[in-house]
Amino acid sequence: MPSVSVSPSGEIVEGSSVTLTCSSDANPAANYTWYKENQTLLQGPEGSYNFTSISSEDTGTYHCQSENQYGQINSSSVLIDVQYGPRIPSVSVRPSGEIVEGSALNLTCSSDANPAANYTWYKKNETSPKALGQTFTITNITSEHSGEYYCEAQNIRGRHNSKLQLTVVEAAWKLISAVASATVLPAIILTCLLLWIRRKSATKQLSAPGEGPDSMLQLNSMYENISAAASRHQTEQQDELHYTFIHFTKKHEDPLYSNIMMPRPQKQEEEKVQYAAVNFKTDKTEPGTTTQGAEDDPSELYSKVQKFHKKPRA
Incomplete structure (x- = not known):
């Protein structure tokens, strides 16, 4: 063989x-x-x-x-x-897509190497490692996790690393709150500014000549007191009714009286009769002497009474 x-x-x-x-x-x-x-x-x-x-x-x-x-x-x-040493690592993020605050995230690093590589996770500008191992898990993402990360693959034949940029966005309810704040806050500031300008204008009108900025606090207090007093006075005027009597003399005409006095019926004026003094004239005769005046009937004397009618007021 x-x-x-x-x-x-x-x-x-x-x-x-x-x-x-x-x-x-x-x-x-x-x-x-x-x-x-x-x-x-x-x-x-x-x-x-x-x-x-x-x-x-x-x-x-x-x-x-x-x-x-x-x-x-x-x-x-x-x-x-x-x-051979590690090849350039590949980095994957799960779940993929937008990274939202409060979610969980898995970062995985893999590299072809022989012998197998060891993995270490770092964050930029930080010296100590964030995690050891092929997978880096973040259970509760916050805005502080945003930044640049890199994983390093290393064995006895060499090392290589890859970078990863994480961008964490705020949750939807935070975005809504931020938009509302951005809308409402300027309106509040504008309202306060208008009120301040109005108060300052009123304070200048109440200020005496020669008064400077040092008296501004006192003038503001005065403005508040005057406003409160005016409000109370207006309320009291609405709640209280005052009654009085107006007496006019008959010797002269009052323009105010002529404007407000109700016209008096002329008929009643005509019916009022003023009686003048009645003078009875008798002839001085001797007792027992009969005169023409003594024989006058009393009704004739009454007819001699002069009637004075009061002329109506013009």
């Missing part, structure tokens, strides 16, 4: 030169054919197969076959294990 040897012996590192040798005792001399798995590589009288710069793709199981006119026989298989 042919035998197979590998030179140099020991660990095979990517990029190095490696020779496989197949030998067999045969007469006449045998021809050799090399196989990788079931794939034919080389046929010829030479029993050697050379790798000038072996690579990871050359890893696999090899054997040779010796043959002459009297027969053929296969050698035992030999494993060629080519060691």
Whole structure:
């Protein structure tokens, strides 16, 4: 049976030169054919197969076959294990898509390496590692987790790393609150500013000449007191009714009285009669003497009474 040897012996590192040798005792001399798995590589009288710069793709199981006119026989298989440093890692995020505060996240790093790589997670501008292992799990994402991360894959043959940018967005209810604040807050500020300008204007009107900014606090207090007093006074005026009597003399005309006094019916004025003094004149005669005046009837005397009608007021 042919035998197979590998030179140099020991660990095979990517990029190095490696020779496989197949030998067999045969007469006449045998021809050799090399196989990788079931794939034919080389046929010829030479029993050697050379790798000038072996690579990871050359890893696999090899054997040779010796043959002459009297027969053929296969050698035992030999494993060629080519060691190499980690390839550039690939990073995946699960679940994919937008990263929202409060959610859970898995970061996974993978790299082709021989021997297998060890993984370490870092965040930019931080010296201590964030996690060890191929997967980095964040159970409760916050805005502080935003930033640049990278995972490093390392083995005895080398190291490589890959970067990842995480952007954490606020939850929907926070965005709504922020929009409401952005809308309401300017309105509140504008309202306060208008009230301040109005108060300042009123304060200037109440200020006496020569008063400076030092009296602003007192004027503001005065403005508040005056406003409260005016409000109370208006309420009291609405709640209280005052009654009075107006007396006018008859000796002169009052324009106000003429404007507000109800007109008096002229008929009643005409019916009012003022009686003047009644003078009874009798002739001075001697007692026992009869005169014409004494014989007058009392009704005739009454008819002599002068009636004075009060003229209506103009």
